[in-house]
Amino acid sequence: MISKQNNIIVSPKQPYFVMAASRYYKAVVMDYGISHFYCFQNDLSENSVIAVPDGSIDILFCCDEKEPYATICGTVLQPKIVRNVKNYFFGVRFLPGQSFKFKNIAMKDFVEHEVPLLDVINDNALFEKITSSRDFNYQIQTFMTGYLKFYTTSQASDKYVDLKKQMLQKINDTGGQIKVKELADEAGYSVRYINRVFSEEFGLSPKLFCKLMRFQHLLSNLNDFDKDIYDTNLAQLAIELGYYDQSHMIKDFYELTNTTPGKYVHSLKEKEYKKRLIVV
Structure with a gap:
């Protein structure tokens, strides 16, 4: 499958977490700033x-019975090895660039960091209800009940809400294939202003964010390959995703995964990625 550059939806993926779980359940939302909910049981040998x-x-x-915890995890900027604890986990993955207004922490503080949830959102009842359950639907409903009030308040108090939606929409529509100058021209602001707002509100520069979105779009395409991947596939895909050439795409992919597209697709098949991922 080679992507068509229209109706693009960049849905953030963490494929190695899927491959490290016996079953990885995913409930798609794509609204209220949320990409999807997920849960998985880590019971395999990978450490x-x-x-x-x-x-x-x-x-x-x-959702550990003795020592439950919850963290807010920001994006990493390069592949990062994390400890794979054997337990049941429930997660919420927000749409790329979705930002919130917290009183004591800025979006940039989440980048490459993990922050205890209760240090940022003082809601012990929500924490206890979710960590004491292993019912995926109940956990989703419980989270949404508490979250929607926060989301509405956050949106209402955000003076950049319309500008951010416009920029994110353009980046999403192009799969990350847009220059900062184009974003600025579309919005009617200077490049300097767009860079400042973007960095303050999302914690990343627009150039870096676009690079990550193009990478995530590439992941989506590779995940859909049903047959072996060849140089002709990669060359065509590189052109369609806006890379200079196949070498440029492979270089970027290696930088962000520590592997090549070909080896990545092989891992998907070897680990039976599509069988482990269960969309509900």
């Missing part, structure tokens, strides 16, 4: 797993 850049924030709940 570590790789997180890849996705431009997104996750809230991850570890």
Whole structure:
């Protein structure tokens, strides 16, 4: 499958977490700033797993009976090995670039960091309800009940809300194939202003964010390959995704995953990625 450059939806993916779980359940939302909910049981032998850049924030709940915890995880900027604890996890992955107004922390503080949820959102009841359950639907409903009020308040108090939506829409529509000058021209602001607002509100420069979105779009395409991947596939895909050439695409992919597209597709098949991922 080669992507068509229209109706693009960049949905953030962490494929190595799927491959490290026996079953990985996903409930797609694509609204209210949320990409999807997920849950998985880590019961395999892998002691570590790789997180890849996705431009997104996750809230991850570890539902351990004795020592539950919840963290807000910002995007990594390069592949990062994280400990793979055997337990049941429930997570919320937000849409790329989705930002919130917290009183004591800026979006840039989440980038490449994990922050305890209760240090940012003082809601012990929500924490206890979610971490004491292993019912995926109940956890989703519980989270949304508490989250929608916060989301509405956050949107209403955000003076950049319309500008951010416009910029993110353009980046999403192009799969990251847009220059900062084009974003500025579309919005009617200077490049300097767009760079400042983007960095303050999302914690990343627009150039870097676009790079991560193009990478995530590339991941989506590779995940859909049903047959072996050849140089002709990669060359065509590189052109369609806006890379200079195949070498440029492979270089970027290696930088963000520590592997090549060909080896990545092989891993998907070897680990039976599509069988482990269950969309509900």
